[in-house]
Amino acid sequence: MSYLIKPKEYRALLDLQQTELGIKQIKDFFQQNLSSELRLRRVTAPLFVLKGTGINDDLNGIEKAVNFSITDMGGEQAEIVHSLAKWKRLTLGDYGICEGFGLYTDMNAIRADEELGNLHSLYVDQWDWEMVMADKDRNLKFLKEIVNRIYAAMVRTEYLVYEMFPAIPPILPSEITFIHSEELLQRYPNLSDKERENEIAKEYGAVFIIGIGGALSNGKPHDGRSPDYDDWTTRSENGYKGLNGDLLVWNPVLEKAMELSSMGIRVNAEVLLEQLKTSGQESRKNLYFHQRLLNGELPLSIGGGIGQSRLCMFYLRKGHIGEIQASIWPQQMRDEAEKAGMPLI
Template sequence: MSYLIKPKNYKPILDLQQTEMGIKRIKDFFQQNLSSELRLRRITAPLFVLQGMGINDDLNGVERAVTFPIKDMGDERAEIVHSLAKWKRLTLADYNIKEGFGIYTDMNAIRADEELGNLHSLYVDQWDWEMVMSPEKRNLDFLKKIVKRIYAAMVRTEYLVYEAFPAITPVLPCDITFIHSEELLQRYPNLSDKERENEIAKEYGAVFIIGIGGKLSNGEPHDGRAPDYDDWTTPSENGYQGLNGDLIVWNPVLEKALELSSMGIRVDKEVLMRQLKLVGQESRTELFFHKRLLNGELPQSIGGGIGQSRLCMFYLRKGHIGEIQAGIWPSGMRQEAEMAGMPLI
């Protein structure tokens, strides 16, 4: 069900024209910084892939992909991507990208099962990126190093927005805080996963929660993650599992945590088989993507996605993602948002 948060005394700082100018500045500047920080080249990405090849992102495993028949291919079905988590790794191999370099692209997706609200829409736009790494770097220190580089680009972009629109004061801390999802659970044992995120984001301003997908001591994962791209079962030096995570900041407008990015070190053969077994999906080993990985045809990589509209929403201090992107919303939500000072495009 859709749900609308109505920020108290909300009034947009920028009008529609200023907002569009801000969106362009943010997108141009951030992607250039991201490319420079991680040595990524821009490539073209698909809007849809063939069904049944194991290429599409399964997210939490319950979301339905939008599908359609292809007339000139005997009505073989294609599906709109959820994200490009696995497609990017195939592309690293096909483009013969060398270690220490990578790719990024504008990913556009439709998630028809999304629960619509201030932070969720039917349309998803993000920078999907993937970088080739050596197997020796499969550790938490390397993951943190990459997170810090991405966060540095985010901090610089916020200052660019401040220079263009002085009424928008920077709020991001200089450094990002790291915490494992199990440590977060132990810190707030009586709160839900989202409530724990709110508390830690409010305290530190920007956090990276490590270990998304594996079960915690309460028997539940902090959040869902598909078993065939991120590594969420490999133990680290402190005993906690997971070489992936979510980058979350405190949203001063909505007064709650805002996830801007999800990323992680990708599965190798051993981790893939272990995680498929954990979720009872060993049959996936017969799919195109999984066969190539198990045959050693894909490089070891690290990658993730960074929400474009969410990033712009945060920087421009908007109360609803519909103030950034044009979309379809329940008529009641559109009317309520208008009354709350959040006109939806």
């Protein structure tokens, strides 16, 4: 069910033309910085993939992909991508990209089961990136290093926005705070996962929550993850499980935590089998992607996605993602958003 947050005394700081200019400048500047920080080359990505190959991202395992039949291929079924988590790793292998280098692309997706609101849309646009890594770097230290480099690009981009629009001063802290999801649970044992995120993001401004997908001490994961891309099983040196996480910032307009990126060190063959077994999806090991990984044909990698519209929404202090991107919204939401000063594109 859709839900609209109406920020108190909300007033857009930029008009429509300024907003469009800001979106372009943010996207151009950030992707150049991301490419430089992680040594990524841009590649062209698919909007859809063949069904039954295991290439599409299953997200939490319950979302249905939009699909259609291909007339000129005997009615074979194609699926609109949810994300490119596994496609990118296949591409790293097929392109023969060297260790320490990677790729990024503009990912556009349709998520028909999304609960619509200020932060969630049917249309998803993000920078998907993936980098070849060494086996010795499958550890928490390396994960944090990559997060810090991405966050540095975010901080620089925020200052660019301030130079363009002096009415929008920077608010991101100079450094991001790291915390494991189990530590977060122990700190706020009586709160839900989203309430815990709100508390920690409000306290620090920007935070990376480590360990998403594996069960915590309360028997539940902090959030869901498909078992076949992020490694949420391997124990790090602090004793906690998980070599992945979510990057969140405090959104002062909505007064809540806002996820900007999800990323992690990817599964190797051993971890893939373990996570498929844990999640009851062992039959997936026979699919195309999984067979290539198990046969040693794909490189070890780290990767993730960074929301383009969300990033722009945060930088430009917008109250609704529909002020950044064109999508479909319930008419009631459109009407209420208009009255609240948030006209949706």
